[in-house]
Amino acid sequence: MAYEDPENTLLLETTKGAVVIKLRPDLAPNHVARIKELAREKFYDGVVFHRVIDGFMAQGGDPTGTGSGGSKKPDLKAEFSAEPHKRGTCSMARTANPNSANSQFYICFERAPWLDKQYTVWGEVVEGMENVDKLKRGEPVREPDSIVTMRVAADA
Numbered sequence: 001m002a003y004e005d006p007e008n009t010l011l012l013e014t015t016k017g018a019v020v021i022k023l024r025p026d027l028a029p030n031h032v033a034r035i036k037e038l039a040r041e042k043f044y045d046g047v048v049f050h051r052v053i054d055g056f057m058a059q060g061g062d063p064t065g066t067g068s069g070g071s072k073k074p075d076l077k078a079e080f081s082a083e084p085h086k087r088g089t090c091s092m093a094r095t096a097n098p099n100s101a102n103s104q105f106y107i108c109f110e111r112a113p114w115l116d117k118q119y120t121v122w123g124e125v126v127e128g129m130e131n132v133d134k135l136k137r138g139e140p141v142r143e144p145d146s147i148v149t150m151r152v153a154a155d156a
Contacts, residue, residue: 006153007153007154009023010036010151010152011151013149014135014146016131017130018127021090024083027083028079028092028122030079031122034073034103037073038073038103039150039152040155043071044060044061044150045148045149046146047146048065048145049144050062050067050141052137053137055109056109057107058107059104059105060147061105067104074102075101076092076101078094078098080098080119081117084111084116085115086112087110087129090105090121091106092104092120093105093106093119094120101119107125
């Protein structure tokens, strides 16, 4: 399949089906670089969606599956923008410290204005949002769905 910008397109194969994410280096160049670096290291392969809240978002990217883990790489400095958190928005999870994003991210199911300018938006789902909608719900999720593989389209 041909993508507009394969270097800035992520291909997720989840246990519920394919999801295509358009990366936004114009909004968050360092976060996009980190996501691509981790995807190329196959860091996200097999990682679960550990927190999935109906009408809000699906969160994943923690190799421990608990919500408290991340990669061995240093945390990222916040790259907040005015980009709204809406259905399909991909944004970084973090602790109370704005500069603590590492590998965890979430995909919004619906508009979440309270997140605007507080979390780093790095992409948006352009195909397969119906598969994100199918992810098993919970906090934490019992027998959670997972990312089977995550690849940069340019490498696929």
